[in-house]
Amino acid sequence: MARTQGSHSDITGPRIRSAALKLFAQQGYAAVSMRQIAKEVGVQAGALYNYTPDKQSLLLSLMEGHMREVLAAWQALDKPENALALLESFVRFHIRFHMQRSDEVFIAYMELRNLSDENFATIEALRRAYEDALETVLKQGVEAGQFTLPDTKIATLAVIAMLNGVMTWYRSGGRLSLDEVESVYWDMVRKSVTT
Amino acid sequence: MARTQGSHSDITGPRIRSAALKLFAQQGYAAVSMRQIAKEVGVQAGALYNYTPDKQSLLLSLMEGHMREVLAAWQALDKPENALALLESFVRFHIRFHMQRSDEVFIAYMELRNLSDENFATIEALRRAYEDALETVLKQGVEAGQFTLPDTKIATLAVIAMLNGVMTWYRSGGRLSLDEVESVYWDMVRKSVTT
């Protein structure tokens, strides 16, 4: 056999990315073999190399794609003027967006150490940009006298860490709806940054 | 060659555990080979099997040992009666203890998926016990009317996630001392659970 019926790069490409994403998130980058990914797609391992130069590039591409999407989605959002309302927007956006892409988030936070130095720097810069988006909101609130924070940098990291915690336990269909979870977290964040 | 000069299980054993700990934290369980660990210790790979039946048991032992130590350390602590003071104790204890063992923490939170179902259940139960320790504090504060929380379970997870975030960025010798970091986090936690 050789080329298979119905095969097309527009189809196989995304399927490879989605299979790799799922497996990397499930078992970790190092624990997943190219043959496993290929099997999930229904293809031989060699065929993957029409779509990625090597395994690491596949990981990088997934991580970079995700980070750019997060940034773009936040920037595209309608934002209120008021700092408190803006922070609420961020909290709700972060939880909702990241919950819909828990695999991507998991990988972007867990597989950094499997990147080469250069690739790591690329991803790190994107993460920094996202953190800066939140810090800008916090600084704006401090200037307006709405927030009381000894250190906006630490507060930024603390809030993001807290919100990311949702992904480790929330499963849809559980005790609380996503909307309720958003509200509970927003309540805690709001109180933690105000007096 | 065979047995080497000065060799002793009381020495080699801990050195293997410490080498494995460091490497697992640095590169991830799946990415570290038994030969790498052996090399770090200065021994051949086969010698490791005098100390662990297999690679997975080594991981489990590291994780389980860590979790039991955290629990024991918290239980051994002198605890104030007042819920607010007790919560402060917990926050400061958690940050200080986990900061001194960032490798153990990293592994305990990242390598769960590399455990067999049975081993996973063991670690998960220990983690749950630690979370319960915090939730007990929060419930106590709610009962005493000192805390305002819509859901102590979520609050527990949110607080722990927030505190764990410290480990991802704090490096000693940085802008802030550990004591200052503790205070900043305690400030945010306190505000987030009170009215």
Place this chain on the structure above:
DNA sequence: AGGATAACTGAACATTCGTTCAGAAAAAAG
């Protein structure tokens, strides 16, 4: 229709993996 191109197979490559084990040397026990 047929020729060009894109997509994939299947086998092969050199490495590396976790693990086992007979035997050798050091340490401990007598």
Place this chain on the structure above:
DNA sequence: CTTTTTTCTGAACGAATGTTCAGTTATCCT
């Protein structure tokens, strides 16, 4: 000093790893 026990070596095992590539077949283009 001699015997026993502990500790480690060094080689070996089959299996799995990432990656390459010549050849084959489907699809696209004219």
